[in-house]
Amino acid sequence: xxxxxxxxxxxxxxxxxxxxxxxxxxxxxxxxxxxxxxxxxxxxxxxxxxxxxxxxxxxxxxxxxxxxxxxxxxxxxxxxxxxxxxxxxxxxxxxxxxxxxxxxxxxxxxxxxxxxxxxxxxxxxxxxxxxxxxxxxxxxxxxxxxxxxxxxxxxxxxxxxxxxxxxxxxxxxxxxxxxxxxxxxxxxxxxxxxxxxxxxxxxxxxxxxxxxxxxxxxxxxxxxxxxxxxxxxxxxxxxxxxxxxxxxxxxxxxxxxxxxxxxxxxxxxxxxxxxxxxxxxxxxxxxxxxxxxxxxxxxxxxxxxxxxxxxxxxxxxxxxxxxxxxxxxxxxxxxxxxxxxxxxxxxxxxxxxxxxxxxxxxxxxxxxxxxxxxxxxxxxxxxxxxxxxxxxxxxxxxxxxxxxxxxxxxxxxxxxxxxxxxxxxxxxxxxxxxx
Numbered sequence: 340x341x342x343x344x345x346x347x348x349x350x351x352x353x354x355x356x357x358x359x360x361x362x363x364x365x366x367x368x369x370x371x372x373x374x375x376x377x378x379x380x381x382x383x384x385x386x387x388x389x390x391x392x393x394x395x396x397x398x399x400x401x402x403x404x405x406x407x408x409x410x411x412x413x414x415x416x417x418x419x420x421x422x423x424x425x426x427x428x429x430x431x432x433x434x435x436x437x438x439x440x441x442x443x444x445x446x447x448x449x450x451x452x453x454x455x456x457x458x459x460x461x462x463x464x465x466x467x468x469x470x471x472x473x474x475x476x477x478x479x480x481x482x483x484x485x486x487x488x489x490x491x492x493x494x495x496x497x498x499x500x501x502x503x504x505x506x507x508x509x510x511x512x513x514x515x516x517x518x519x520x521x522x523x524x525x526x527x528x529x530x531x532x533x534x535x536x537x538x539x540x541x542x543x544x545x546x547x548x549x550x551x552x553x554x555x556x557x558x559x560x561x562x563x564x565x566x567x568x569x570x571x572x573x574x575x576x577x578x579x580x581x582x583x584x585x586x587x588x589x590x591x592x593x594x595x596x597x598x599x600x601x602x603x604x605x606x607x608x609x610x611x612x613x614x615x616x617x618x619x620x621x622x623x624x625x626x627x628x629x630x631x632x633x634x635x636x637x638x639x640x641x642x643x644x645x646x647x648x649x650x651x652x653x654x655x656x657x658x659x660x661x662x663x664x665x666x667x668x669x670x671x672x673x674x675x676x677x678x679x680x681x682x683x684x685x686x687x688x689x690x691x692x693x694x695x696x697x698x699x700x701x702x703x704x705x706x707x708x709x710x711x712x713x714x715x716x717x718x719x720x721x722x723x724x725x726x727x728x729x730x731x732x733x734x735x736x737x738x739x740x741x742x743x744x745x746x747x748x749x750x751x752x753x754x755x756x757x758x759x760x761x762x763x764x765x766x767x768x769x770x771x772x773x774x
Contacts, residue, residue, distance in 0.1 A: 417638075422705035423714060425637055428467055429459040429693050431718045432483035435492060438722050439482065439499060443672045447730070448499050452513045455483040457667035460692035461593050462487045464640025464662075465561060468648055474522045474540040474560040476533035479514040480666075481526030484563060488521045496725040502732035509735045510743075522558075530564065530598075531571035534590070537562035538577045541588035541657075559651045561589045567598025569618045570607060578625040578659065587651035589644075592618045592661045593634065599670045600678045622659030634662030635690045638699070665690075741766065 436454040443452050455462070458480075466475060466487035477484040485495050490506060498505025499513055506518050514528045524540060527533040540560040547556035568574055569592055581588045596603045607616035622629025628650075632643045640662055647658035665687035669676030700706040706714075741761075745751065748761035760766060 417705065419705045422700045422703075423710065424467060425463055425641070426693075426696055426700060426706065426711070427714045427718060428463045428487055429637065429696065430715060431492065431721065432456075432459040432462060432486055433693060434718050434722045435482060435486060435495075435725070438496075438726060440668070440672060442496075442499070442726065448513065449501065450512055450514075451479070451671045451673060452499070453480040453671045454668050455480050455666070457687065457691070458593055458595060458634065458664045459483060460637035460640050460696075461563075461591065461634045461662045461664055464637045465563075465589075465591055465644040465660075468641065468644050469522075469559065469561065472522060473558050474524055474537065476524045476537035476540075476560070476562045477516065477526045478530070478533065478564055478568075479526055479528050480565075481514065481516045484526075485516045485518065485521075485523055488518075488523050490516070490518050490521050490523060491725075492721055493725040493728040496722075497729040497732050500729040500732070501734065502729055503735045503739075504728070504732040508739060510739070530568040531573040534562045534564060534568070534573050534577045538581060538586065538588055541581065541586035542584065545584060545586050557587075557652050559587045559589060559648050561591060563591050563593060565598060566592060566594040566596065566603045566618060567601065567606065568592075569621070575621075575625075578621065578627070578657075581657040582626040585654065585656035587654070588657045589647045589651055590622075590657065590659045592659070593664055594618060594661055595664050595666045597666070597670070597679065599674075617661065619659055619661035627657045627659055629659045629661070631661050631663070634664030635687070635692045635695070637692055637696050667691075738766075 433456055436456045439448065439452060439454060442448055462483045466484065469475070469488070471489070475484060475488055482495055482499070485506070486492060494504060494506045495516065497503075498507055498509060498511055498516060501509040501512065503509055505511070506516060511517060511526075514526050516526045517523060524536050525533060527536075537560045540558075544556050544558045544560065547553040562577075564574070574590075577588075578590065580586070581590075594603065598606060604616055607618070609616045610620045613620070617631065619629035619631045628647075630643050630647070633639045643660055647660060650656070650658060667684075667688060668674075697706075697711060701708065701711070741751070749759050751760040751766075754760045754763055
């Protein structure tokens with residue numbers, strides 16, 4: 340692993356740089372790193388020595404952590420059709436999100452809207468390798484995950500507009516995209532909420548295959564979450580259960596270095612012997628591979644994802660992937676983005692994954708300039724059509740608010756005159772009197 344900048348973070352007791360952590364040039368399987376700071380205190384050196392001795396004592400009783408097997412020849416392959424799909428998916432994600440910004444400021448969307456611009460290589464690199472019957476769990480930054488899982492752009496836009504034609508009939512909004520048809524188990528407003536859901540889907544797959552002997556149950560469940568979530572309790576509980584039962588679950592940390600306004604290296608302590616707080620190293624502690632990957636390079640993300648998916652599908656258990664990436668806008672569209680330094684933002688924007696892949700595809704002969712322009716035009720037209728569709732779609736009826744509240748409508752209670760409330764005339768249309 341090589342550093343992309345000379346201003347890399349120093350040890351925690353000294354200066355902490357605002358310039359990003361090391362960016363891997365290739366996938367990195369977890370290996371111990373010793374602290375190179377000669378000014379480390381005597382106590383710290385003693386603590387590291389104690390940890391090393393303890394590790395030696397238990398090494399004979401702990402099973403060896405499985406290493407990721409990489410088929411370089413297979414992973415390096417890319418057809419023109421795959422290249423076009425990757426470029427179109429990333430370009431669609433960016434165009435869609437930038438259109439969302441326009442619509443938000445025009446008053447077409449309400450509430451908080453969190454954009455994914457800059458992180459497209461992660462969604463595309465992972466999700467485009469999944470099948471339709473595979474599952475994903477997202478976060479409040481879920482629009483592009485839904486797009487990559489083939490949820491129609493027009494229905495996502497309609498959901499953002501709060502319209503009846505949205506994928507949640509206008510009741511989910513920006514942070515709660517859901518589509519059973521496409522295996523999208525939801526966006527979640529609170530951090531860490533989706534991880535147990537995705538784990539549950541993985542448990543269901545394992546149960547169907549091993550307990551019910553359903554040989555077709557070979558799906559994979561992928562959890563997406565941010566660096567801030569990696570300090571949340573559900574994360575560790577789910578890592579443990581996923582390894583314990585060897586569940587077909589993949590944990591993808593989209594480390595964009597900021598948890599709202601909290602810088603990652605100010606919120607997360609480095610693991611013993613490290614200069615930086617790496618999240619992928621938490622995987623081996625639970626008996627699964629931990630992989631660090633350049634989240635601004637879709638080809639590298641794709642390589643790591645293919646192996647993790649194949650590993651899960653063949654029954655070898657979970658993988659933890661840390662993709663170092665960056666969001667190009669503030670935490671949400673209500674965030675003025677004044678906390679991040681211009682130098683930091685410029686550094687990451689120069690590594691934009693979309694023009695990077697465009698150049699690679701053109702230089703490799705996988706796409707021509709004419710094909711690129713044609714793809715871009717089709718995406719722009721699709722996004723504009725999505726806005727038109729959403730704008731012209733009807734709003735939900737009042738009665739819709741009373742649906743999907745209770746599995747049994749008797750839960751609305753008994754009316755003063757006797758009988759259940761839901762049986763009153765006009766109840767479903769929202770016109771019945773409710774005391």
